[in-house]
Amino acid sequence: MKIRAICRADAEILPGKTSKTGIFKHPVQGAVLVDQEGIVSDAVCNKKHHGGPDQALYVMGSVDLDFWSRELGVTVEPGFFGENLVIDGIDSAQMHVGDRLMATEVELEVTAARIPCATLTARVGDDGFAPRFKQAGQPGFYCRVMKGGMIAAGEAIKFVAYQGIKLPIPVILQSFRPRRLPQAQRDAYLTTPLASRFRAMLEG
DSSP: OBEEEEEEOOOEEOTTOSSEESOOOEEOSSOEEEETTEETTOOOOOTTTSOSGGGSEEEEEHHHHHHHHHHHTSOOOTTTTSOSEEETTOOGGGOBTTOEEEOSSOEEEEEEEOOOOHHHHHHHTOTTHHHHHHHHTOOOEEEEEEEOEEEOTTOBOEEEOOOSSOOBHHHHHHHOOGGGSOHHHHHHHTTSOOOHHHHHHHHO
Protein backbone atom coordinates (compact mmCIF):
# COMPACT_ATOMS: atom_id res chain seq x y z
CA MET A 1 0.00 0.00 0.00
CA LYS A 2 1.45 3.36 -0.98
CA ILE A 3 0.59 6.98 -1.70
CA ARG A 4 -0.33 7.38 -5.36
CA ALA A 5 -0.67 11.17 -5.30
CA ILE A 6 -0.54 14.20 -3.03
CA CYS A 7 -2.79 17.05 -4.19
CA ARG A 8 -3.13 20.70 -3.26
CA ALA A 9 -4.80 23.80 -4.69
CA ASP A 10 -4.74 27.56 -4.79
CA ALA A 11 -8.02 29.39 -4.18
CA GLU A 12 -10.00 29.80 -7.40
CA ILE A 13 -13.42 31.10 -8.39
CA LEU A 14 -15.96 28.44 -9.31
CA PRO A 15 -17.40 28.99 -12.81
CA GLY A 16 -20.68 30.88 -12.49
CA LYS A 17 -20.02 31.70 -8.81
CA THR A 18 -18.47 34.57 -6.89
CA SER A 19 -16.97 32.61 -4.00
CA LYS A 20 -13.53 31.05 -3.99
CA THR A 21 -12.85 27.34 -3.53
CA GLY A 22 -9.91 25.04 -2.98
CA ILE A 23 -11.55 22.08 -4.71
CA PHE A 24 -9.44 22.29 -7.89
CA LYS A 25 -6.56 20.21 -6.55
CA HIS A 26 -3.72 18.80 -8.61
CA PRO A 27 -0.88 16.37 -7.84
CA VAL A 28 2.36 17.94 -6.67
CA GLN A 29 5.91 16.76 -7.14
CA GLY A 30 8.21 16.13 -4.21
CA ALA A 31 7.56 16.06 -0.49
CA VAL A 32 5.11 18.38 1.28
CA LEU A 33 4.79 19.37 4.91
CA VAL A 34 1.72 18.19 6.82
CA ASP A 35 0.73 19.79 10.13
CA GLN A 36 -2.40 19.67 12.30
CA GLU A 37 -4.35 21.73 9.74
CA GLY A 38 -3.37 19.56 6.76
CA ILE A 39 -1.02 20.22 3.84
CA VAL A 40 0.82 23.48 4.42
CA SER A 41 -0.11 26.01 1.67
CA ASP A 42 -3.21 24.09 0.50
CA ALA A 43 -6.25 26.33 0.02
CA VAL A 44 -9.25 25.71 2.30
CA CYS A 45 -11.89 28.36 1.67
CA ASN A 46 -15.12 27.16 3.30
CA LYS A 47 -13.92 26.43 6.81
CA LYS A 48 -17.42 25.87 8.12
CA HIS A 49 -17.60 22.53 6.32
CA HIS A 50 -14.00 21.76 5.34
CA GLY A 51 -10.64 21.79 7.04
CA GLY A 52 -9.80 22.17 10.70
CA PRO A 53 -8.00 19.64 12.91
CA ASP A 54 -10.72 16.98 12.61
CA GLN A 55 -10.90 17.26 8.80
CA ALA A 56 -7.31 18.18 8.08
CA LEU A 57 -6.88 15.88 5.08
CA TYR A 58 -9.35 14.45 2.62
CA VAL A 59 -8.31 11.01 1.37
CA MET A 60 -9.59 8.81 -1.42
CA GLY A 61 -8.44 5.33 -2.33
CA SER A 62 -7.53 4.00 -5.75
CA VAL A 63 -10.61 1.77 -5.47
CA ASP A 64 -12.77 4.89 -5.10
CA LEU A 65 -11.26 6.60 -8.14
CA ASP A 66 -11.64 3.43 -10.21
CA PHE A 67 -15.30 3.24 -9.16
CA TRP A 68 -16.00 6.85 -10.12
CA SER A 69 -14.14 6.47 -13.42
CA ARG A 70 -16.59 3.70 -14.32
CA GLU A 71 -19.59 5.65 -13.05
CA LEU A 72 -18.73 8.90 -14.82
CA GLY A 73 -17.36 7.32 -17.98
CA VAL A 74 -14.08 9.25 -17.80
CA THR A 75 -10.74 8.68 -16.15
CA VAL A 76 -10.98 10.41 -12.77
CA GLU A 77 -7.55 11.84 -12.03
CA PRO A 78 -6.18 12.39 -8.51
CA GLY A 79 -7.51 15.61 -7.00
CA PHE A 80 -10.74 15.67 -9.03
CA PHE A 81 -12.99 15.52 -5.95
CA GLY A 82 -10.76 17.87 -3.97
CA GLU A 83 -8.89 15.11 -2.19
CA ASN A 84 -5.45 15.70 -0.72
CA LEU A 85 -4.22 12.11 -0.87
CA VAL A 86 -4.90 9.12 -3.09
CA ILE A 87 -3.76 5.82 -1.60
CA ASP A 88 -3.38 2.67 -3.66
CA GLY A 89 -5.44 -0.26 -2.45
CA ILE A 90 -7.77 1.76 -0.20
CA ASP A 91 -11.54 1.40 -0.54
CA SER A 92 -13.37 4.04 1.50
CA ALA A 93 -16.47 1.81 1.65
CA GLN A 94 -14.42 -0.54 3.85
CA MET A 95 -12.96 2.12 6.16
CA HIS A 96 -14.07 2.95 9.70
CA VAL A 97 -13.73 5.91 12.02
CA GLY A 98 -10.58 5.37 14.05
CA ASP A 99 -8.62 3.44 11.41
CA ARG A 100 -5.08 4.75 11.08
CA LEU A 101 -2.73 5.31 8.14
CA MET A 102 0.96 5.62 8.92
CA ALA A 103 3.70 6.88 6.60
CA THR A 104 7.34 7.36 7.50
CA GLU A 105 6.77 10.58 9.44
CA VAL A 106 3.03 11.26 9.22
CA GLU A 107 0.26 9.41 11.06
CA LEU A 108 -3.43 9.95 10.22
CA GLU A 109 -6.66 8.91 11.92
CA VAL A 110 -9.95 8.51 10.03
CA THR A 111 -12.64 10.79 11.46
CA ALA A 112 -15.57 11.11 9.03
CA ALA A 113 -16.97 10.63 5.54
CA ARG A 114 -16.92 13.33 2.87
CA ILE A 115 -20.43 14.76 2.58
CA PRO A 116 -21.32 16.15 -0.88
CA CYS A 117 -21.90 19.88 -1.12
CA ALA A 118 -22.88 22.44 -3.76
CA THR A 119 -19.23 23.03 -4.59
CA LEU A 120 -18.70 19.35 -5.39
CA THR A 121 -21.87 19.34 -7.51
CA ALA A 122 -20.63 22.36 -9.45
CA ARG A 123 -17.20 20.79 -9.85
CA VAL A 124 -18.69 17.66 -11.42
CA GLY A 125 -21.16 19.70 -13.49
CA ASP A 126 -24.20 17.64 -12.53
CA ASP A 127 -27.00 19.20 -10.46
CA GLY A 128 -28.12 15.73 -9.35
CA PHE A 129 -24.71 14.52 -8.28
CA ALA A 130 -25.09 14.88 -4.49
CA PRO A 131 -27.69 12.09 -4.04
CA ARG A 132 -25.77 9.96 -6.51
CA PHE A 133 -22.60 10.47 -4.47
CA LYS A 134 -24.38 9.49 -1.25
CA GLN A 135 -25.99 6.41 -2.74
CA ALA A 136 -22.70 5.13 -4.17
CA GLY A 137 -21.02 4.86 -0.76
CA GLN A 138 -17.53 5.60 -2.14
CA PRO A 139 -17.00 9.08 -0.69
CA GLY A 140 -13.46 9.09 0.58
CA PHE A 141 -12.86 10.16 4.16
CA TYR A 142 -11.44 12.90 6.34
CA CYS A 143 -8.49 12.40 8.68
CA ARG A 144 -6.97 14.23 11.61
CA VAL A 145 -3.19 14.44 11.77
CA MET A 146 -1.93 12.52 14.80
CA LYS A 147 1.69 13.17 13.86
CA GLY A 148 2.87 15.72 11.33
CA GLY A 149 5.92 15.76 9.09
CA MET A 150 6.98 15.40 5.48
CA ILE A 151 5.12 13.12 3.09
CA ALA A 152 5.60 12.28 -0.58
CA ALA A 153 3.97 10.35 -3.41
CA GLY A 154 5.32 6.81 -3.69
CA GLU A 155 5.77 6.51 0.07
CA ALA A 156 4.62 3.28 1.72
CA ILE A 157 1.55 3.41 3.97
CA LYS A 158 0.75 1.08 6.84
CA PHE A 159 -2.92 0.49 7.68
CA VAL A 160 -3.96 -0.17 11.30
CA ALA A 161 -7.60 -1.06 11.92
CA TYR A 162 -9.49 0.58 14.78
CA GLN A 163 -10.16 -1.88 17.58
CA GLY A 164 -13.20 -0.19 19.11
CA ILE A 165 -16.83 0.21 18.02
CA LYS A 166 -17.09 0.02 14.24
CA LEU A 167 -18.59 3.09 12.55
CA PRO A 168 -18.27 2.50 8.78
CA ILE A 169 -17.67 5.46 6.49
CA PRO A 170 -20.76 4.64 4.32
CA VAL A 171 -22.99 4.75 7.42
CA ILE A 172 -21.98 8.38 8.07
CA LEU A 173 -22.68 9.22 4.44
CA GLN A 174 -25.93 7.34 3.91
CA SER A 175 -27.76 6.81 7.19
CA PHE A 176 -26.28 9.04 9.89
CA ARG A 177 -29.53 10.29 11.41
CA PRO A 178 -28.74 11.00 15.08
CA ARG A 179 -32.30 11.85 16.13
CA ARG A 180 -33.48 8.48 14.85
CA LEU A 181 -30.73 6.48 16.52
CA PRO A 182 -31.40 4.64 19.79
CA GLN A 183 -29.50 6.18 22.69
CA ALA A 184 -27.36 3.08 23.02
CA GLN A 185 -26.24 3.47 19.41
CA ARG A 186 -25.46 7.14 19.93
CA ASP A 187 -23.41 6.31 23.00
CA ALA A 188 -21.53 3.62 21.10
CA TYR A 189 -20.65 5.94 18.22
CA LEU A 190 -19.48 8.59 20.70
CA THR A 191 -16.76 6.21 21.88
CA THR A 192 -15.13 6.49 18.45
CA PRO A 193 -12.77 9.36 17.47
CA LEU A 194 -15.49 10.88 15.27
CA ALA A 195 -15.02 14.41 13.88
CA SER A 196 -16.40 17.13 16.14
CA ARG A 197 -19.18 18.32 13.80
CA PHE A 198 -20.66 14.80 13.79
CA ARG A 199 -20.12 14.32 17.50
CA ALA A 200 -22.16 17.49 18.08
CA MET A 201 -25.06 15.91 16.16
CA LEU A 202 -24.96 12.86 18.42
CA GLU A 203 -24.71 14.95 21.58
CA GLY A 204 -27.43 17.44 20.57
